[in-house]
Amino acid sequence: MIYADNAATTKMSETAINAMISAMKDTYGNPSSLYVTGQKAKEAIEEAREKIASLIGARASEIIFTGGGSEADNQAIVSTARLGAKSGKKHIISTAFEHHAVLHTLEKLRKEGFEITLLDVHENGLITAEEVEKAIRPDTCLVTIMYANNEIGTIQPISEIGAVCRSHKVPFHTDAVQAVGHVPIDVEKQNIDMLSSSAHKYHGPKGVGFLYVKKGVRITSLIEGGAQENGKRAGTENVPGIVSMAAALEEAVRDLEKNRDHLIPIRDRIIEGLDAIPHSALNGDREKRLPGNINFCFEGIEGESLLLLLDDKGIEASSGSACTSGSLDPSHVLLAIGRVHDVAHGSLRLSIGEDITEKDADYIVDSVKEVVGYLRSFSPVWRDLVSGKTEFILK
């Protein structure tokens, strides 16, 4: 079996599992308790905080532990918006292809009277700092732009965007859920004010993440009920999850270069292989993308049937087809980069992991070619395209 859905979630590393088990056994105390068992747990999470901060160029006091990436996104956006509104600033800038944790939060704010500008991400899935700058207004209270896209893997010019926001004194948040542990991050050098991360995207456990908030940037709690996390996130800390997350990130950052050097040639091998399929197209920029992300559209077929047949061949992947989401529309990300509905339904995302081999890559390419060919063989859409009744969209 080839697991190629690492953008959905990753397998926990041995290091992360062991760290979690040790934490469960040895540091079961409540970090808020004053006795030894409690203080041992407190020490464990503070050590994890130090570690995580150092891995992204932050200070320990700038890390808030959360219940995952979505919570971190919600907190950063809602909190900053509320604070902005207090001084009459109710305009937020983002992009059309953010994760729903961001888009749905912005939609909620829009209904409350905020004005939301969603920047166009262009065909290659990228925006520029200049475009962000043009959109900034005197009443802009937040810019939130994802670091790397979860579907098409494109990496935005974060440092430049951060610099622009800083020069206009607008807080800049980035949803870096897909980026942390996969690309080098330094919040200080990259001018990032807030950053969301989720442990299970880099071989850590599910249900835990963190929000980086630069010193001096104000943030409030979404959850009331206690003084944990310096009053920024109530609730007894997920000690095993936090300890395990730190261990997972430490390993991911340590192996980052090695993993990139392994993944990029294999990613490119798969891209070249799939590119040879007639009337197909890579989604997202060819170069500025995550080391493990491959996303294609194949004309004349539908993504869910592609996934099911690949699953039969032992390849686990995902698609932006409407049928895999339970809605009528295909992926908003593919629509945002200008793919029409007909083509967006036939998409395939492969997010490969570090254990992939060249042999796996060739097997994936051969399998996708075979399945796409088979599905096209009885697709009325493909028949009309081949017969010239309708025109090909992908050349």
Add this chain to the structure above:
Amino acid sequence: MALYSETVMDHFRHPRNVGVIEDADAVGEVGNAKCGDIMKMYMKITDGIIEDVKFETFGCGSAIASSSMATELIKGKPLEEVRKLTNKAVAEALDGLPAYKMHCSVLAQEAIEAALNDYEQKQKQ
């Protein structure tokens, strides 16, 4: 729990009556690519009986399985019986479909109706 029943997966993996009938007496096409489902049915009709039926489908697993099952249910049947086929009968024969996939069985029923309407039009001419 698997997304689909074993019967759905069987018809998806091994669709029955796939293909085209070049000299079909009736052709029906429904759905659109924008929504992600298109079904096309071809029929050969002799003495009021569906002598042969083939289909082509662009769509998800349940769309392909629904087309396959629908063709099995109508093959060799008299037209008046075929007209009475409901989407529920297609879904039941597949041992059920997830609620949000029921429209695939509706599409199969509509493809059959479209083909039969095409046949009637041709008969009138």
